[in-house]
Amino acid sequence: MGYKGKIGILLAVSVTAIALFLFYELNHWEYVLPRRGLKVAAIIVTGAAIAFSTVVFQTITNNRILTPSIIGLDSLYVLIQTFIIFSFGSMSVAVLNKNLNFVLSVIVMIMFALLLFKLLYKKEGQNVYFLLLVGIIFGTFFSSLTTFMQVLIDPNEFLTVQNRMFASFNNVNSDILMLSVGVFIVVWLYSLRFIKYLDVLSLGRDQAINLGVPFDYVVNRLLIVIAILVSISTALVGPITFLGLLVANVAYEFLKTYKHKYLISAAILISIIALVGGQFIVERIFTFSTTLSVIVNFVGGVYFLYLLLKERKSW
Numbered sequence: 001m002g003y004k005g006k007i008g009i010l011l012a013v014s015v016t017a018i019a020l021f022l023f024y025e026l027n028h029w030e031y032v033l034p035r036r037g038l039k040v041a042a043i044i045v046t047g048a049a050i051a052f053s054t055v056v057f058q059t060i061t062n063n064r065i066l067t068p069s070i071i072g073l074d075s076l077y078v079l080i081q082t083f084i085i086f087s088f089g090s091m092s093v094a095v096l097n098k099n100l101n102f103v104l105s106v107i108v109m110i111m112f113a114l115l116l117f118k119l120l121y122k123k124e125g126q127n128v129y130f131l132l133l134v135g136i137i138f139g140t141f142f143s144s145l146t147t148f149m150q151v152l153i154d155p156n157e158f159l160t161v162q163n164r165m166f167a168s169f170n171n172v173n174s175d176i177l178m179l180s181v182g183v184f185i186v187v188w189l190y191s192l193r194f195i196k197y198l199d200v201l202s203l204g205r206d207q208a209i210n211l212g213v214p215f216d217y218v219v220n221r222l223l224i225v226i227a228i229l230v231s232i233s234t235a236l237v238g239p240i241t242f243l244g245l246l247v248a249n250v251a252y253e254f255l256k257t258y259k260h261k262y263l264i265s266a267a268i269l270i271s272i273i274a275l276v277g278g279q280f281i282v283e284r285i286f287t288f289s290t291t292l293s294v295i296v297n298f299v300g301g302v303y304f305l306y307l308l309l310k311e312r313k314s315w
Helices: 003-025 028-063 071-090 098-120 128-152 155-166 174-195 207-210 214-238 244-253 258-282 292-314
Strands: none
Touching: 003 028, 003 244, 003 258, 028 174, 028 214, 028 244, 028 258, 071 098, 071 128, 071 155, 071 214, 098 128, 098 174, 098 214, 174 214, 174 258, 207 214, 244 258, 244 292, 258 292
16 A cells, blocks of 8 residues: 555544544534534644654654653743742732743743754754753753752642643633644744755765755754744643654554655644544543543653664664
8 A cells, every 4th residue: 555545544544533522422512512623623733743843853863762852842841830830829820821821831942942952053063962962951950940849839739730741632722722723834834845855854964965955954944843833732732742752653654654745744643643532532431530641641651662672672
């Protein structure tokens, strides 16, 4: 079966999963259907942003076990939420006003990422692995600060912080969702001009330069795109650390190709299937007793260990 046929199968499965989620036990449809539709729209935006950014990030780093969260954006988001509640309380405007909280979180995360890229890529030919090393250090630092504030915070306030630590599609704000969709479309259109370079970038820095690709220019722009997409998806629903790792590698194994126009499409569809299916399980089997991110991170964590063991055997 060709690549288009496999993507067609994924598209059919994703449409079926969405239809099942929307119309299963649809009582009082005039109230339930819009709420489910809002969740599906948030799932599509989040899944597409995470899948696209992860595939591109793994191509840039030439490593299939890395995700954009390694540069510390997930840890920074949790730190922002903890700091706001620690400093101003859970009844502050920055917490209660979801629009303000979303904009503030996105701006801080994007500014951090841009500052990090600017400092590390100030010199021509800076190694991208140095960026990953610094990102890991910042991520650890942010996590330590978060833990320190969480220890000192009032137990009642900590419950609010805890809700922000896990991704959830149950209380998506429609205004925030529309803003996220708009930003995603703009960033997606901007990134289309660079997608043609991804197949060559997967060969490595030296080969890409020898084939005429402006490597540093393309990588810098793609890193900015990744930072924006990860920021809006995290601020919209919360951090889902292992989703990108899971869907990107499943797309690689399912298609077995280097062509990114197929890989990106497959990863996005697999991401939507995973999120819709996971949300269906959370609502129908676990009856909201857990969150989607817990399930995704558990499955993704197990798969991550599998990839590490698989790579070790290949050595």
